[in-house]
Amino acid sequence: MIVRVQFFSYFKQLATEETLSLELQDDALLEDLLQRLRSRFPKLAELNRSTLVAVGMEYASPGQKLSDGALVSIFPPVQGG
Amino acid sequence: MNRELTLTKAPIVEPECVASRLASPESGACVWFLGSVRGTEEGCAIRGIHYEAYEAMARHQFQRIFDEIEARWPIQSIRLVHRLGPVMAGEPSIWVEVASPHRAEGFAACEFLISEMKQRVPIWKQPIPL
Numbered sequence: 001m002i003v004r005v006q007f008f009s010y011f012k013q014l015a016t017e018e019t020l021s022l023e024l025q026d027d028a029l030l031e032d033l034l035q036r037l038r039s040r041f042p043k044l045a046e047l048n049r050s051t052l053v054a055v056g057m058e059y060a061s062p063g064q065k066l067s068d069g070a071l072v073s074i075f076p077p078v079q080g081g
Numbered sequence: 082m083n084r085e086l087t088l089t090k091a092p093i094v095e096p097e098c099v100a101s102r103l104a105s106p107e108s109g110a111c112v113w114f115l116g117s118v119r120g121t122e123e124g125c126a127i128r129g130i131h132y133e134a135y136e137a138m139a140r141h142q143f144q145r146i147f148d149e150i151e152a153r154w155p156i157q158s159i160r161l162v163h164r165l166g167p168v169m170a171g172e173p174s175i176w177v178e179v180a181s182p183h184r185a186e187g188f189a190a191c192e193f194l195i196s197e198m199k200q201r202v203p204i205w206k207q208p209i210p211l
Contacts, residue, residue, distance in 0.1 A: 008135050009205035052203075057141035059201070073135060073203075080132075080139075080163065080204035081116050081175050081195060 001026050001068035003033060008075035011051075014043040015074075024066065030055065031062035033072060050077055082151045083158035083180075086143050088136055090166040093173040103158045104180040112187040114177040114195065120170035122208040129169040135203040136165075142202045146194055154186040159194070167209060 006019045015037075024033060030053065038045035053060050054073040066072070083103060095115060104111050118130045143161065150156055158180040168174050177194060181187040198204075 006135075008203065009133060009207075054135075054138060054203070057138045073138065075135070075203060076205065078199065078201065078203050079206045080134075080198045080202045 001028070001066070001070075003028075003066055003068075003070045003072055005033070005037065005072045005074065008073065011044065011047075011075055014047070015041045026068075028066050029062065030060055030064045030066055030072070033066060034062060037074070044074070047076070051075075052077060082147070082156050083160075084144070084147050085158075085160040086140060086147075087160075087162040088134060088139060088165055089162065090164070093162050093164060093176050095173060095176065098160075098162065098176050098178065102178065102180075103160060105157055107182060108157050108180040109182050110180070110184040110187040112177075112179045112181075112184070112191045114175070114191050115173050116175040116195075117173050118168050118170050125208075126211055127170060128209040128211050129167055129172070130174065131167050131207040131209055132163070132165045132174065133205045133207065134163075134165055138203050139163075143198070146197045146202075149197070150190045150193060153193075154181065154190045156181045156186060156190050159190070161194070163204065165204075169209075 007015045012018050160178040162176045164174045179187045179191045
């Protein structure tokens with residue numbers, strides 16, 4: 001399956017790209033995607049503990065199963081107000 | 082419960098917001114909150130803050146917070162305006178109006194809204210240096 005990934009805030013600079021698509025196994029979990037991204041973007045891996053992840057419009061946990069065409073958003077802690 | 086959510090690059094004009102107050106005859110209390118950009122960030126003077134949002138998710142998460150407020154307190158109306166893009170120091174970055182039968186639930190809902198926004202609505206700040 002193909003999933004789309006987008007980064008926000010300073011994670012765009014750390015990842016060196018704003019959006020990308022990745023092919024994963026059909027039974028892939030969110031954690032599988034995050035491991036791929038940590039390998040590809042080591043600077044993001046260093047911020048693992050302060051990384052928020054959403055699938056679609058909802059926050060997601062690493063054990064969540066992904067589906068074809070999912071939009072995964074990765075960003076630092078939010079700061080509205 | 083009435084809901085109005087505005088994410089905008091236009092300035093927040095507080096008198097206009099207040100003048101368009103949305104409260105029913107049963108609204109005994111109207112709580113307003115105005116948040117402004119400070120002129121310093123971590124001890125350093127700045128020109129302002131650039132606000133970036135993941136707008137679709139921000140709108141969705143605000144609506145979820147509104148849902149939780151509606152389930153918890155007898156709030157009659159919430160209006161919220163949040164600036165995006167560059168906001169200079171001293172300018173308003175957020176304006177909130179909560180109308181309710183009594184003040185206690187209005188203050189509580191307004192505080193809850195701001196606190197939850199800062200935990201889960203995807204908006205980020207980037208200081209603009211002098």
